[in-house]
Amino acid sequence: MSRSLDNFLVFTAVTVILIGSSQLTFAQKAKAPVVRKTVDSRLKAPENRQFNHRFTIDFNYDKFENRTKVQMRLPVNALESVHFAYFFNGEKLKVAPTDVIFMFFKDKEREFLFPVTDFVVLTDRDRMRVKMVEAQDLVIEGKNPYVAKLDYATFLKMANVKTLDVKIGDFAITFDDEAIEALKDFASRTSPAYREPKADLEAKAVGKNIKGEAERLRRLSLETKAAIREVLTAAKYSMVLCLSDEADDEKQASVAGASQIYLQNKEAFTGDFAVLMDQVIKALVRSDILRGIKNGTIDRNQFDMKAIIDEYGLAKVPVNERPAAILRNGSEVLLVALRMATEAEIID
Numbered sequence: 001m002s003r004s005l006d007n008f009l010v011f012t013a014v015t016v017i018l019i020g021s022s023q024l025t026f027a028q029k030a031k032a033p034v035v036r037k038t039v040d041s042r043l044k045a046p047e048n049r050q051f052n053h054r055f056t057i058d059f060n061y062d063k064f065e066n067r068t069k070v071q072m073r074l075p076v077n078a079l080e081s082v083h084f085a086y087f088f089n090g091e092k093l094k095v096a097p098t099d100v101i102f103m104f105f106k107d108k109e110r111e112f113l114f115p116v117t118d119f120v121v122l123t124d125r126d127r128m129r130v131k132m133v134e135a136q137d138l139v140i141e142g143k144n145p146y147v148a149k150l151d152y153a154t155f156l157k158m159a160n161v162k163t164l165d166v167k168i169g170d171f172a173i174t175f176d177d178e179a180i181e182a183l184k185d186f187a188s189r190t191s192p193a194y195r196e197p198k199a200d201l202e203a204k205a206v207g208k209n210i211k212g213e214a215e216r217l218r219r220l221s222l223e224t225k226a227a228i229r230e231v232l233t234a235a236k237y238s239m240v241l242c243l244s245d246e247a248d249d250e251k252q253a254s255v256a257g258a259s260q261i262y263l264q265n266k267e268a269f270t271g272d273f274a275v276l277m278d279q280v281i282k283a284l285v286r287s288d289i290l291r292g293i294k295n296g297t298i299d300r301n302q303f304d305m306k307a308i309i310d311e312y313g314l315a316k317v318p319v320n321e322r323p324a325a326i327l328r329n330g331s332e333v334l335l336v337a338l339r340m341a342t343e344a345e346i347i348d
Helices: 002-031 152-159 177-188 198-218 222-242 248-264 271-295 305-311 319-343
Strands: 057-062 067-075 081-089 099-105 118-123 127-133 146-151 164-168 171-175
Touching (some): 057 177, 067 177, 118 146, 118 152, 127 146, 146 152, 164 177, 171 177, 198 271, 198 319, 222 248, 222 319, 248 271, 271 305
Antiparallel strands (some): 057 067, 067 081, 081 099, 118 127, 164 171
């Protein structure tokens, strides 16, 4: 019996010790400070938003190499500029780039006082020195641009800034607010989470269509190209005149002339190019009809006014502004046609 009691007392003592130690452990854990990892905002690509700047970011996919180049040019002055570029395999970015290329194109007449081996980046939060690299494959007018390979973290520190200055040799460059905004836009596209705005996707689709159609136009005969050139010249002249403050009779004469030239050379236009030119000439004629009706030189009963209004969505547009609204629509279409013709080297 005494042995059983001893065993019970031992068991009880052990249990108390274990419970006590367990409670102590829990108490220690409760009192231990919580360590939270902080994410440096400088090392994250800017989030998608509507960026406001005038600069262009170019995407060029090489189907033979299955490789995409993304590049942006920021002019410093009339002769010099800085460029940012990165590459990735395929047409869609799947992982962030490991590095971004920085290039400075310097006026060939201005020499640095000393050889340039690096450049200094000064932001509102960082001062960094970046080594220059040789760029044998980027010879321009007999000279290589000054090139640096930025690791991705350094590039993001340059993009996520309020102020940015770069000094290359004895040449200092200050990025203004719009250039910094453009750099943030460029940096946002280095993230696999980036999604192109609808407007950019539509513009890219238009650009792709323009290149494809221009390639077809480039193969046309010289005679056909001459006919196209004549129509485009007349249509452009009429569009500019009709959007100006010139007299209505001059506008009407220009529309009649452009329409006549188009009808005489209509066989030269095929495919999407023909669809575009039909829209351009139709816009010139429709606007001329509405302008004539407004001025009393055309009988409104000769035309289906409602059809014209519905075609261009003019129901809520004031009567006096409807001709110009149609012309603006036609002008945008004409710009696409002119881009195609320029790509095809039909016009300069």
